[in-house]
Amino acid sequence: MKRILLVDDNRTMLLFMEKVLSKRGFDVITAIDGMHALQVLEERPDIQFVLSDWMMPEMDGIELCSRVKSANYGRYLFFMLLSGKDDKESIVSGINAGADDFVVKDTHVDELEARIQAGFRTLALHNEITAKNEALDTAYATMKKDLDSAGELLKRLLPTENTMSGVELNYESIPSAQIGGDMLGYMKLDEDHVAIYLLDVAGHGVSSALLSFSVQQSLSVNSGHSSIVKTTLDEPPYYRLNEPHEVLRRLNERYISNDQNLLYFTMVYAVLNIKTGRMDFSIAGHPPLVWMHSRLGDAELVGQESFVIGAFDFVEYETLYIQLEPGDKVWMYSDGITEAEKGDEMFSEEGFRKAVVEVNKQPTSLQTELLVNSVRKWQQAEQFDDDVSVLVVEWKGNPEREQLCDMKLSTKVNARFFK
Numbered sequence: 575m576k577r578i579l580l581v582d583d584n585r586t587m588l589l590f591m592e593k594v595l596s597k598r599g600f601d602v603i604t605a606i607d608g609m610h611a612l613q614v615l616e617e618r619p620d621i622q623f624v625l626s627d628w629m630m631p632e633m634d635g636i637e638l639c640s641r642v643k644s645a646n647y648g649r650y651l652f653f654m655l656l657s658g659k660d661d662k663e664s665i666v667s668g669i670n671a672g673a674d675d676f677v678v679k680d681t682h683v684d685e686l687e688a689r690i691q692a693g694f695r696t697l698a699l700h701n702e703i704t705a706k707n708e709a710l711d712t713a714y715a716t717m718k719k720d721l722d723s724a725g726e727l728l729k730r731l732l733p734t735e736n737t738m739s740g741v742e743l744n745y746e747s748i749p750s751a752q753i754g755g756d757m758l759g760y761m762k763l764d765e766d767h768v769a770i771y772l773l774d775v776a777g778h779g780v781s782s783a784l785l786s787f788s789v790q791q792s793l794s795v796n797s798g799h800s801s802i803v804k805t806t807l808d809e810p811p812y813y814r815l816n817e818p819h820e821v822l823r824r825l826n827e828r829y830i831s832n833d834q835n836l837l838y839f840t841m842v843y844a845v846l847n848i849k850t851g852r853m854d855f856s857i858a859g860h861p862p863l864v865w866m867h868s869r870l871g872d873a874e875l876v877g878q879e880s881f882v883i884g885a886f887d888f889v890e891y892e893t894l895y896i897q898l899e900p901g902d903k904v905w906m907y908s909d910g911i912t913e914a915e916k917g918d919e920m921f922s923e924e925g926f927r928k929a930v931v932e933v934n935k936q937p938t939s940l941q942t943e944l945l946v947n948s949v950r951k952w953q954q955a956e957q958f959d960d961d962v963s964v965l966v967v968e969w970k971g972n973p974e975r976e977q978l979c980d981m982k983l984s985t986k987v988n989a990r991f992f993k
Contacts, residue, residue, distance in 0.1 A: 575601040576694050579618075581611045581626035581638065582656070587679075591625075598687050608633025612641065619649065622697050625690070628657035628668070636671045643672030650700055652693045721780075725753045728783060731790055733759055736939065738768055740848040740973040745965040746942040754961035755782030755839070756908050757790045763815055766849050769793075769803060772906040772965050773841040774860065776882075785829070785837050792828065793821075793843075802828070818843045818856035819891035822883060826858070826891075829884040838884035842877075842906050849972045851898035856891050858883045861909055861923055864930050868901030873930045875923060900971030903938065905930055910960030911946070916953045925952075938968045 578600050582588040585606070592602045603621065605611040607630045615621055624642065628635040639653050654675040655668045668676045674696065675689055729747075736743055738760075745758055755775030763769050773789055775782040795801045797813070802824040804813045816824070821843050831838060842863065844855035855863065862877025876896060881889040898904070907926060914921040926945075933944045942964045950956055 575599070576623070576690075577601040577603065577621050578623045578625055578690070579603050579605060579611060579614060579621045581605045581608065581624065581630070581635070583607050583627065583630040587627070594683055595625075595687075595690075598683075600690070607631060608635065608638035608641075611638055615642065615651075622650065622701075623652050623654075623690070623693060625654045625656060628655055628659065628664075636667060639668070639671040639673050650697075650704070652697050652700075654690070654693060721751075721753055724780070724783065725749065728753055728757075728787065731757070731759070731787065738762060738848070740970050741768055741846065742938050742968045742970060743770070743966065744939050744942050746946045746962070747964075748946070748958060748962040749778075750910070750958055750961050751778050753780065753783040754778060755786050756910070756961040756963040757786035758906070758963050758965050759790060759793070760965075760967070761794065761796065763796065763803060763845065766847055767815060768846045768848055769843070770846065770904075770906070770965070770967055771841065771843045772860075772908065772963055773839050774908040774910070774961065774963070775839040776837060778961065781837060785839065789825065789829065789839065789841075792825065815845060817893045818845060818854050819893040822856050822858045822891040826883045826887075826889060830887050831884050835884075838882045840882050840909075844904070844906075846898075846967065846969065848969070851900070851902070851969050851971070852895055853898055853904060853969075854893050854895045856880075856893050858891060861907060861912060864905035864907075864927050865896060865898075866903040866905065866930055866934055867899070868903070869899055871931070871934070873905075873927050873934075875927055898969040900969060903930075903934070903941075903966050903968045906963075906965045906967075908961060908963040910958055910962040911949055911964060913960060914949050914953045914958060914962075921949055921952060938966060942966055 578595060580588065580591055580602050583606055588604055592604055595602050603614060605614050609632050626635040626638055635655050639655065642651050643653060652674050653672065654677060655673045656677050656679055657664060658679050665676050675693060677686060677689060732747055743760055747756060747758060755778060758772040760768060760770040771793060773786060775785045792802055797804060799806055802821055803816055805816055807813055822841065840860040841858045842855060842860045844853050846853045857877050857880050859880055859882035862875040864873050865876050866873040878892060878894060880891060912921050912923050912926050929945050929948050933941045936944055946964060
């Protein structure tokens with residue numbers, strides 16, 4: 575039953591209106607003034623419709639309306655003012671107080687009922703919208719919790735070790751939202767080789783993150799016929815390392831877009847021989863590498879034009895190589911950092927190259943963080959508009975040669991001691 579709080583200080587009018595509205599099928603609760611009405615509303619949270627007289631002692635209808643329509647009041651009410659006045663000024667005053675409708679006392683009961691029914695329809699619509707908004711809030715909270723959990727899980731896929739034999743690595747990975755489309759990693763392929771990669775899936779959100787996760791899982795398979803980084807052989811050593819361009823080609827075949835999947839990604843994949851310092855690499859639509867020469871104290875951009883992965887089925891990729899010297903560093907990064915903006919200016923690949931030179935004197939373990947912070951300072955903002963990933967790998971030199979030198983030095987020292 576539709577419930578109404580009827581407020582009027584005239585007891586005769588109160589009884590008359592209660593009787594009329596009850597006959598029309600409404601459940602009527604009465605109050606003799608504004609203060610009494612507030613008390614009833616506090617005790618009866620089920621009441622959402624108020625039909626109130628204007629002129630009353632203690633608290634009139636305008637003040638009552640202002641109280642229950644204020645932002646601090648605990649719930650939504652439909653408020654209808656009932657008055658003997660029918661002038662423009664009175665109507666404006668009632669509406670300014672927050673009244674939803676204004677009815678003159680001599681209005682025919684059929685019209686009054688019709689306007690009350692319209693008020694209840696408004697209430698029903700408001701309640702429906704409120705319920706849907708609450709459901710959306712609950713769903714959003716659930717989604718946010720899930721996205722936060724997914725973001726934490728993706729972080730766990732990032733490397734935890736910063737050193738390998740003859741190699742030191744460091745990185746920063748900052749999603750622009752809870753989960754991003756960037757992914758990076760490195761892994762030991764065999765005793766002599768380390769693979770390093772960084773990829774950037776187009777777009778943001780769940781679909782991009784899922785694709786980056788899938789690619790990471792594809793790369794992590796290090797043996798067997800399903801591996802894309804190695805090919806199984808029948809004779810010793812029973813495998814061969816696939817060249818970087820072949821790895822990118824196989825990824826392109828596996829993740830080619832279709833009508834249901836329109837995602838693609840850029841990527842750089844490199845294989846470093848930790849004994850010789852030779853790095854073979856291939857680039858798929860990705861920004862060039864930055865090669866920091868320790869001996870020269872300067873850096874250069876290294877790369878080639880190429881197609882992204884997952885967009886075209888006819889593309890070919892190329893393997894290039896560079897010969898590192900001990901102490902040389904190679905930087906990989908996503909375009910989220912080079913496309914950081916300050917006004918109409920972008921940080922740019924050249925800006926990144928210069929930043930690499932500036933931080934080079936610092937320990938490798940700190941360089942990626944220092945570089946990212948320098949970009950934040952440059953753009954005068956803490957947040958990035960896109961996912962940002964930066965990875966640096968330093969070749970320390972042949973670890974076996976260093977061990978051999980240490981052994982020779984130790985032998986000489988011991989010989990002098992016992993002589």
